[in-house]
Amino acid sequence: MEEAKTLIRCEGLVKIYKTEDVEVFALQGLDLTINEGELMAIVGKSGSGKSTLLNLLGGLETPSVGKIYIGDVNLFDLSKKELLSYRRDNIGFVWQMCNKNLLPYLTASENIEVSIYGNMSKEEKRARSYELLDKVGLAGKEEKFPTQMSGGEQQRIAIAIALCNNPKIILADEPTGAVDSKTSDQIQELFRTLNKEMGVTIIIVTHDMHLADKVDRTVMISDGKISSEKVRVLAESADAEHEEFSVLDSAGRLKISDELLEAAGIDKRVKVINEDGRIIIEKI
Ligand SMILES: Nc1ncnc2c1ncn2[C@@H]1O[C@H](COP(=O)(O)OP(=O)(O)OP(=O)(O)O)[C@@H](O)[C@H]1O
Numbered sequence: 408m409e410e411a412k413t414l415i416r417c418e419g420l421v422k423i424y425k426t427e428d429v430e431v432f433a434l435q436g437l438d439l440t441i442n443e444g445e446l447m448a449i450v451g452k453s454g455s456g457k458s459t460l461l462n463l464l465g466g467l468e469t470p471s472v473g474k475i476y477i478g479d480v481n482l483f484d485l486s487k488k489e490l491l492s493y494r495r496d497n498i499g500f501v502w503q504m505c506n507k508n509l510l511p512y513l514t515a516s517e518n519i520e521v522s523i524y525g526n527m528s529k530e531e532k533r534a535r536s537y538e539l540l541d542k543v544g545l546a547g548k549e550e551k552f553p554t555q556m557s558g559g560e561q562q563r564i565a566i567a568i569a570l571c572n573n574p575k576i577i578l579a580d581e582p583t584g585a586v587d588s589k590t591s592d593q594i595q596e597l598f599r600t601l602n603k604e605m606g607v608t609i610i611i612v613t614h615d616m617h618l619a620d621k622v623d624r625t626v627m628i629s630d631g632k633i634s635s636e637k638v639r640v641l642a643e644s645a646d647a648e649h650e651e652f653s654v655l656d657s658a659g660r661l662k663i664s665d666e667l668l669e670a671a672g673i674d675k676r677v678k679v680i681n682e683d684g685r686i687i688i689e690k691i
């Protein structure tokens with residue numbers, strides 16, 4: 408197998424939101440490496456920090472502490488202008504609610520045309536938008552307005568917009584959160600196809616465990632850190648087996664799920680034993 412190439416490296420991300428009198432620790436020292444061409448899901452309970460992580464990856468917010476390296480460059484060492492061009496050149500966003508992605512008074516094609524940067528003629532932009540709409544399965548619907556289309560179709564336009572400047576990375580926050588399960592399946596399939604055909608790295612935040620099973624890797628966030636990950640074992644089959652791993656943070660801490668702790672009858676303190684290269688955590 409080809410050696411995977413690192414695209415993004417998150418190191419010790421901490422994000423603290425200060426509201427009037429309380430501080431919320433949205434991320435608490437999160438480490439994560441994402442490879443070029445990965446199709447990845449981020450899962451976790453509500454409030455665990457998923458959207459916060461996505462916004463940091465997209466350069467929409469800055470962390471309180473920590474770094475995100477793209478190659479050798481830390482995103483947060485960039486000037487505002489450099490960060491803007493990083494975002495423009497590298498990232499496509501897809502949000503949960505269609506109305507955050509689309510302008511209602513523009514047609515599907517026009518919604519894409521206005522999102523294309525760079526020196527293209529009107530005709531070139533039109534041709535590009537038609538090509539993208541075809542790619543996401545909306546050929547023939549180019550001149551329709553979003554309100555004349557279903558939720559799933561609107562999400563496809565949003566995906567076409569996200570692709571329009573040839574991004575390296577697509578960040579999608581609950582892209583199937585507002586559609587039914589059949590539509591959700593079709594959108595998942597579209598993400599898979601785009602990932603395979605265009606090589607674009609796709610990171611999807613989701614509550615949908617069904618979707619999580621369809622991707623190459625699923626990372627679970629709990630309490631603002633990556634606690635475990637599931638990795639696809641057989642890369643080619645759509646319903647491949649996944650193996651689950653726990654993830655140590657940079658301080659060597661390990662989160663063990665409540666279910667496992669309960670099953671082992673472990674409460675607060677444990678005995679940690681090193682036995683022939685295995686570490687055993689034992690109830691005391
Ligand atoms: N702008 C903000 N100001 C204050 N607190 C915030 C802000 N954004 C997020 N938080 C808090 O940070 C924590 C993490 O939020 P985040 O939106 O990242 O969670 P999430 O995992 O995306 O949740 P959900 O699944 O509900 O979308 C939550 O406790 C949230 O209330």
Ligand SMILES: [Mg+2]
Binds near residue numbers: 457458580
């Ligand atoms: Mg969220």
